[in-house]
Amino acid sequence: MIDLRSDTLTRPSAGMLDAMMTAPVGDDVYGEDPTVGALERRAAELLGQEAALFCATGSLANLLGIWLHVPPGGEVLCDGLAHIARAEMGAHGALHGVTMRTWSSERGKLVADDVLAMLAIDCGPYLVETAAVEVEDTSNFGGGTVQDFNEVSRLSDELARLGIARHLDGARLANAAAATGHTLAEYGQLFDTVSLCLSKGLGAPIGTVLAGSAADMARARVQRKRLGGGWRQAGILAAAGLWGLDHNLPRIAEDHVAARAFADAASRRAPGAVDPGSVETNVALVEVVNARGVAAECERRGVRLSVLGPHTLRAVTHLDVTLEECIAAGETVGEAAIS
Numbered sequence: 033m034i035d036l037r038s039d040t041l042t043r044p045s046a047g048m049l050d051a052m053m054t055a056p057v058g059d060d061v062y063g064e065d066p067t068v069g070a071l072e073r074r075a076a077e078l079l080g081q082e083a084a085l086f087c088a089t090g091s092l093a094n095l096l097g098i099w100l101h102v103p104p105g106g107e108v109l110c111d112g113l114a115h116i117a118r119a120e121m122g123a124h125g126a127l128h129g130v131t132m133r134t135w136s137s138e139r140g141k142l143v144a145d146d147v148l149a150m151l152a153i154d155c156g157p158y159l160v161e162t163a164a165v166e167v168e169d170t171s172n173f174g175g176g177t178v179q180d181f182n183e184v185s186r187l188s189d190e191l192a193r194l195g196i197a198r199h200l201d202g203a204r205l206a207n208a209a210a211a212t213g214h215t216l217a218e219y220g221q222l223f224d225t226v227s228l229c230l231s232k233g234l235g236a237p238i239g240t241v242l243a244g245s246a247a248d249m250a251r252a253r254v255q256r257k258r259l260g261g262g263w264r265q266a267g268i269l270a271a272a273g274l275w276g277l278d279h280n281l282p283r284i285a286e287d288h289v290a291a292r293a294f295a296d297a298a299s300r301r302a303p304g305a306v307d308p309g310s311v312e313t314n315v316a317l318v319e320v321v322n323a324r325g326v327a328a329e330c331e332r333r334g335v336r337l338s339v340l341g342p343h344t345l346r347a348v349t350h351l352d353v354t355l356e357e358c359i360a361a362g363e364t365v366g367e368a369a370i371s
């Protein structure tokens with residue numbers, strides 16, 4: 033089975049497992065786990081921020097990042113396709129009283145002026161005040177699309193001038209950076225808080241780092257504990273993240289080559305179902321008449337995809353599939369799409 037449902041499906045490699053087994057650990061709630069400390073320092077430096085906090089999931093890192101900036105009853109603006117809006121189970125509202133207003137986009141790509149036009153500032157007792165703007169890069173439900181760096185930079189400058197906080201959901205920021213050539217720190221400097229997942233293209237079994245100012249990370253550490261997210265010998269897991277940063281970050285562009293090869297192969301069989309030119313990172317979207325039916329046929333032929341909508345399938349390349357497997361999977365999906 034070639035499983036392209038998500039880049040979260042990878043299993044830790046032998047080298048990563050070895051690093052986990054031999055990591056020095058301590059009680060992280062006491063602040064005594066040296067491997068967690070090393071990961072948090074490394075992540076802060078990589079992301080151009082003062083400090084970082086190791087969290088179990090990307091959802092928790094986003095929950096804390098937005099909580100830092102938005103008081104109960106305030107609002108965060110984000111894309112209607114954003115993971116925080118669609119896939120975090122309403123946590124920001126249910127747990128922290130945050131309201132959300134969304135903008136529309138073409139495949140998850142923000143247009144700074146569209147966002148700036150939505151800001152609600154000094155609206156007296158009539159409208160919900162905008163406290164923060166959230167950007168997702170790459171956009172998962174947009175199909176792994178990469179934000180235009182200049183557009184993000186312009187938005188960031190204007191928000192800073194207006195005193196509106198900026199959170200970056202960088203679950204796949206490593207993919208965005210590989211695609212644009214900008215460093216993670218260049219992205220990090222445009223935001224007050226940034227999350228980066230270790231459990232996606234970087235191959236760790238668990239973990240996301242949230243980075244920001246030292247004062248914000250100290251507050252987030254308390255809220256993480258309040259939510260039940262304090263952990264003890266988490267260095268075993270941090271070691272996997274460090275190993276992923278050392279070994280898997282430098283090769284992440286290979287996943288982009290594989291996604292493009294998948295799309296090329298699929299479009300040779302089924303022109304129109306996949307546009308290879310739309311593949312920007314490690315995600316390829318496949319448009320078909322009956323997504324569930326095609327997914328079931330692909331599964332029967334040994335390829336797994338996820339169903340994003342009635343007509344849309346998603347293939348995500350990752351560490352545990354080879355280039356050859358991705359090409360073969362593309363051919364299978366193309367055949368299933370026209371059968």
Ligand SMILES: Cc1ncc(COP(=O)(O)O)c(C=O)c1O
Nearest residue numbers: 089090091092115168172201203
């Ligand atoms: C863009 C984005 N943000 C956040 C998350 C949440 O990560 P987790 O599944 O670790 O909570 C995901 C997960 O797929 C994601 O794609």
